[in-house]
Amino acid sequence: MGYAFTPGDVLFLQSPDGTAALEEMDGYTLSSSTRLADIGQARRRFGSYASVLMETVMLRRKAVAKLPGTGSWLFTNDALQQATPGAVAVHRARRLRDRNVHDVTCSIGAELDAAASTAATVIGSDIDPVRLLMARHNVPEATVLRADALVPCTRDTVVLADPARRSGGRRTHHPAALEPPLPDLIDAYSGRDLAVKCAPGLDFDRLDWDGEIEVISLDGGVREACLWSPGLSAADVTRRASVLTSDGSSWTLTDAEDDELPERSPGQWIIDPDGAVVRAGLVRHYAARHGLWQLDPRIAYLTGDSVPEGARGFRILDRIKYSEKALRQELARHDCGVVEILVRGVDVDPAILRPRLKLRGNRSLSVVITRIGRAGVAFICESPPVKHSRVSGRRTVRRSESE
Template sequence: MTYEFTLADVAYLGTAAEALAEVDRLPLTGGSYLADVAKVRDRLGERAGPVLETVLLRRKAVTKVADPHKWLFTDAALQQATPAPVARLRARRFAGRDVHDATCSIGADLAALQATARRAVGSDLDPVRLAMARHNVPGATLVRADALRPVTRGTAVFADPGRRDAAGRRRWRAGDFLPPLDELAGAWPGADLAVKCAPGMDFAELPWAGEVELVSLDGQVREACVWTGSLATTRRRATVLRTSGPEWTVTDAEPDDCPVREVGEWLVDPDGAVVRAGLVRQYAARHGLWQLDERIAYLSGDAPPPGIRAFRVLEDGRYSEKTLRQRLRAREIGRLEILVRGLDVDPNALRPRLKLKGPNEATVVIARVGRTPVAYVCEAVLVSAPASEP
């Protein structure tokens, strides 16, 4: 059970820096947790709950906001909050404009928008989250309002609808978001609108979407954002961010000349944002790669793109467990990464059956090429990135 904050809790936490710092000095980990909680309850009494929960949430928030020790959160709001690098990326499109964050919650996106917009307004229906946003984003203009009942005019609008039901399960259909996506778009006719969505949803459900952007951070697809009006600049975009290293993007406006050929020296698994945005061919054309099969995302080439983890092909052939076991034994492979695409093969079940033994390690990519299951035995290589976009 997570702690349910009240407005009184938020008011207290805004003045409780000393108590929060004192509790944050405790380990609050496995072996010490019960004893630590007892100490906090003896020290703070009825204030123990909100202080403990805030300290724990701040520790989880290190990947979401800068200076998390200054922020207030609820558990659900923290789970949905946009990581700071992604929020900053999106805020760049709103630069110099009047912007309304119509579902501002605790203020993670509002803080990024405030840094780029001419003026930024935040609104939310939840009074507790709105009070936290006032603490988290000093100086922000905040009002309590329903995202489906506009309280601003002439603003560009950002919204991050709820994507989990009461049991915490993710919502994937446009009508199941809170508020539903079509109703949200209909509430702001003619507005330049950006809506944060679930990466795995079917974007064909959103005929009003001008652009769909998939964003990954450090190799993990973090979100999709739908852009409308003048905010949309193409139909599909994949943006790849790294906490250290350059960002880059690929769009459907780029050439997609990508042949289908047999495997070359390297295998490349494009970033998940590229795959989910349906831009594998554009990515391949940019880097001189080709497809092994039109139905799978793995690419091949004579040289890998910079700044990625690629796979140098050592040998390949038709896949069977017996043949693969023999190949790995001949190479004395004792540690094996197994990647599968287009076949019903469970890597965790396959690994013990291969009876791995030896000092060497490898990666095997198992994929269906045409109608043939093929196994590629590879060496994984981290390809260095240049100082500029790949």
């Protein structure tokens, strides 16, 4: 849960005494091995403020990778976990350039900070008094006020929202179970330009949405989806995949592009598209852009004779009809001692399968287990490092059949 900040805590942290205490506390190691000694020293030095100072310093350290440049910010633990990564917020802010933006769930200000560099005006609101005080501290150039996200209080603004899970609740994929409920939020701003950040696994089939759904990945991991109202998206785009890296490079793909593919036998490579492409339903569009084709129309693996720059490819060495026995024999023949197992479309658990293969060789290989038509197949592959990309591969990957 983390420390429960009060408005008084935030005011202290902003004061000259609080600022000086934070600077001193930042010199503490605060590691698992020094934690008890640090707590004791902090209590002797700062008394009742020790906990709030320690929590703030530790949260600032956690924020370094996710929110670069926020070394002087104030956070709560939940707010930091829920905050949009800096690179994703900057990407969204570029689409809001020169607009008046009102973030109606501004929290501690991660989206506000990005929008402030591109928007004409930035306004933030929230119902949490602690987070509002932190947002005013973190983004002083924004106008911040207390308001319910479901009660419009500005005009002529683009409304930006980030509904959260209910407090203490499990992760949900139902739009009506968010806080505030997504259908209510959409109704409250009917006819307005609206951008809503959502979890990428949200069940969009339960939502009546006639704008664009953008799925965003960062450094190889799918981070979020964003709903863009028709006024904020191109007329012929309903799905978009945006692939970002922390070094600032990016590319995007939409359903306005061609998706006509040839039907051919597997090429020299199997390509695993970025998760944003898969979640956005743009696998065929990605294949058409890069001269690839599908192993099976219902499976997200692609194939071709070359690998697009930055994508993960697996060079096919052999193909067999899948069975555990046949795969074990084939990997032994290839002198395999370490295997990465990727699965889509068949009921195979890599964690259970791997020890049963009893590998004793010297070679590291990848196995792609999938189906073509009704037949389960296994491809034994080499997986060279990804070039010109910061996206890293995963050792064990299981894909659902729907992907």
